[in-house]
Amino acid sequence: MSVPTASSARHDPYAALRIPDFRRYLTARICLTLATRIQGLVIAWQIFKLTNDPLALGLIGLAEAxxxxxxxxxxxxxxxxxxxxxxxxxxxxxxxxxxLALTWLASPAGLRLLTRDAFYTLPLYAVIFVSGIARGFMGPATFSFMPQLLPDREHLGNAITWNSTTWQAASVLGPAIGGYLIAHLGVANAYAASTMLLGLALLLFGTVASRPLPPAVGAREDLRTSILSGIRFIWGNQLILAALALDLFAVLFGGAVALLPIFAVDILKVGAAGLGHLEAAPAVGSVLMAALLTYFPLRRHAGRKLLWAVAGFGLATIGFALSTNIWLSLLLLFLTGVFDSVSVIVRSTLLHTFTPEHLKGRVSAVNNIFIGSSNEIGSFESGTVARLLGVVTSVVFGGTMTLVVVALTALKADKLRHLDLTPEAVKSE
Known part of the structure; x- marks a missing residue:
């Protein structure tokens, strides 16, 4: 039997999973993602049933963003x-x-608050607003905490891929579970399941050992300088800025997820259970692609592959908008997930690779503004355009704008177009 070399160990697809704290972190994150994905599907379904208005679905994203x-x-x-x-x-x-608040609002006592007047959905939006604050703090903390669980940077690429894979795997199960719970047990029980998963996530995060902050570089900064340092870092790094801008506008214009309840009810006529499958389809594609990239990481010509992937995302979005067949729609949503997974992993690798440890929280915060909230703002954009021009036209417009953004980025961002993520190329940056 041959003895594994250091080189072969670096290519171990399970290297990061052999670290106990990293495994516990991933398990907690799976529970958290399951909970939020179930909750997101249920609240979209509830609000659409209360209002029958695509703009109301868009306002969900705005209330969180x-x-x-x-x-x-x-x-x-x-x-x-x-x-x-x-x-x-x-x-x-x-x-x-x-x-817990959403669970109560879905109970008979809570439903009495949701009377049909001008403000009958306001309590739901208020809870979404508060959860948006929590997620605003959660994003930079989880992004910067994850690398601290690793013994060295050799595990970073593998950890990023597993981090994305587990998130997408939970995103596959979450909507499917949520759709099943709505169809068979009702909205209140679906919220209760989300609550229990969040409780489990809290317990699991508690088992992960805390880590000290990375040492600061240079003199201590005042609050204003510290807050703005993440913006200055990204603005001064053309490679990261181009990748973030590409993903920002692609997600902003190309997302059809906010309108899926309308497609499920009015166009494809598949109901709540079918909505769960539609919600899960992109995540199925994402998790399968992420798993593939665990064994075959994106390194050479990563920038070109990123551009082609975002273009594919736009084309699949347009195809989904025009489809009236549930199986074709599921396939096209699956492809949007496949292409989106490439974008997520390349962007995460860029941020983790080229950002100093002591700046990761602040740089992640800017990333959250660029990307994390673009999903919610994109939902608002989709809902607004759908109300003005119709649901199908809204999604076709979004996919077309994604293709325009890709073309402009390919023309203007030379560094991104020629990006390689091979170890030799990264060291030379």
């Missing part, structure tokens, strides 16, 4: 100033209370 963006830069400063595990625990506690 506004507070998340509002706190992001300060949250990044906090993530680089306070132990990151403490921030994660506090954010999960807040999300747990939000889930």
């Amino acid at each position: 506004v507070p998340s963006i509002g706190v992001s830069l300060y949250a990044g400063h906090v993530a680089d100033s306070v132990k990151r595990k403490n921030i994660i625990m506090a954010a999960v506690v807040c999300l747990l209370f939000c889930a």
